[in-house]
Amino acid sequence: MMAIVAASPLLSLFPMHLFxxxxxxxxxxQKIAANPGAAAELRAIAEPLLGxxxxxxxxRPPGRQSPSPDPHDYFSVGPYWWPDPAKPDGLPYIRRDGEVNPEFHETDRPRMETMVQTVIALAAQAFASPEPVAAQRFGAKAAQQVRAWFLNPQTQMNPHLEYAQGIPGLCKGRGIGIIDTxxxxxxxxxISYLPDNAWTPEDRTGLQKWVDRYLHWLQTSENxxxxxxxxxxxxxxxxxxVIAFALYAGKKDVAKATIKNSAIRRIHDQIRKDGSQPHELARTLGLSYSTYNLLGFICIVEMARHVDIDVWHDDDMTSEKLGAAMQFLIPYFKKPETWPYKQIHEYKGNTAILLLSMASQRANSWVVPEIQALKPKPWNGMTYLSGNVRTNEGALPKAAARA
Incomplete structure (x- = not known):
């Protein structure tokens, strides 16, 4: 059962490090400071973003408009849905799992990816910069981007996804589209690591209000x-x-209830004793989706510490399931070409490094050598820079170098 709390005055105003x-x-x-090559690579990503x-x-591209009359409403189309060649007008679209229709890249989803990757890259460079002036400069640009997407009434996104992952000929939006956020x-x-002189209490309060409204929509809307x-x-x-947005909005009771009543149950329902994830193995990108799903579980477990739930040390059954899932995947993280299930596109390893790194923050020291075997870049262990399930390309503006 979901714990729903109506949008209301915020309960706390702290810069939470979520997971x-x-x-x-x-x-x-420290790794950036000790590695000039990595430092130059990160700066080559972040520096062009300043301009x-x-x-x-x-x-939006000219001629490409949302199905909503309000241009501030987010919209996207189902990435794996294509015109039906047997129909003169192609409608309704048909599904081709794992094959991305180019129309997907003309919607708001790629722009949201660009926005997020821009903020993360700038935040990482700000945190890594030894000079306070440089740190403030990168941090201020990250804050400017967040304000433009969420806080400026002239340009902000409305806090809902009624039109996410629509399917031409079938629907204007679906619950499945919530994966977009x-x-x-x-x-x-x-952004919780941005310099205080870049990301102000007023900014934080404004974003918490937006997140609070979006959380309310997530828990009460049909989608x-x-x-x-x-x-x-x-x-x-x-x-x-729900957990992340509830924590950010200061609603720890919602986060705790979601963890106890839903998330822990999902771990046991979705991960078999051998560590496999059957729902994800059924996909045409089985390794990518198995990694992505496990990353979600690791994020949940790490966020649980904010509501005094320590899965790694106090819940042996759940931690054993998560450990089994990591052990199932690690051989294929190292040699993805040996994956025995479907993976119709090249596997990208950034997500694997992040989930193993997060799992080793407070437990699971046994995975540290496995992380090193994957040859991570310094930023791969603490944020999701330049990578998603479908592709590693196109998230940052073209002027920026790629990670």
Whole structure:
């Protein structure tokens, strides 16, 4: 049962590190300082972003409009849905799992990815910068981007996803589209490390109000309720988003109830004793989705510490399931070409490094050598920079180098 709290005055105003720790970010800073090559690579990603205009929900290609009459409403189309070649008008679209229709890239989803990746890259560079002036400069640009997307009334996104992952000929939006805002939890975690002179209490309060309104929509809308009933990575990431947004909005009771009443149950329902995740193995990108789903569970477990739930040390059955899932996947993280299930596109390893790194923040020291075997970049262990399930390309503006 979901614990629902109506949008209301916020309960707390703290810069919460949702699922990473300051220790992990400090290690990242130390590695950057000790590795000039990595430092130059990160700066090559972040520096061009200083000259880029802030990305907004309104920056749509000419002629490509939302099905909503309000241009501030987010919209996307189902990425794996294509025109039906047997129909003159192609409608309704038909599903081709794992194959992305180019129309997907003309919607708001790629712009949201660009926005999030921009904020994360700038936040990482700000945190790594030894000079306070440089740190403030990168931090201020990150804050400017967040304000443009969420806080400026002229350019902000409305806090709902009624038109996410629509299917031409079938529907204007679906509950499944709520997966599109998964990336926002990584942005919220990253901005908690921005310099205080860049990200102000007023900014934080404004963003908490936006998140609070979105949380309310997630828990009460038809699309949100539908997504909460999904049994694969969609259900996992619905819970992860509710927990993250509830924590950010100061509603720890909602976060705790979601963890206890839903998220822990999902771990046991979705992970077999051998560590496999059958719902994800059924996909055409089985390794990618197995990794993505497990990352969601690790994020949930790490966020649980904020409500005094320590899964790693106090819940042996759940921690054993998560450990089995990591052990099942690690051989394929190292040699993805040996994956015995479907993986129709090249596997990208950034997500694997992040989930193992997060799992080792407070427990699971046994995975540290496995992380090193994957040859991580310094930032791979503390944030989700330049990577998603479908592709690693196109998230940052073209002027920026790639991680």
């Amino acid at each position: 990473t720790t300051r220790d992990a970010w400090n290690v990242f800073r 880029q205009p802030a990305v907004t929900i309104l920056d 998964t990336m926002l939890v990584f942005m919220l975690d990253a 949100g309720i539908a997504e909460s009933k999904e049994h694969n990575n969609h259900g996992t990431w619905y819970d992860a988003q």
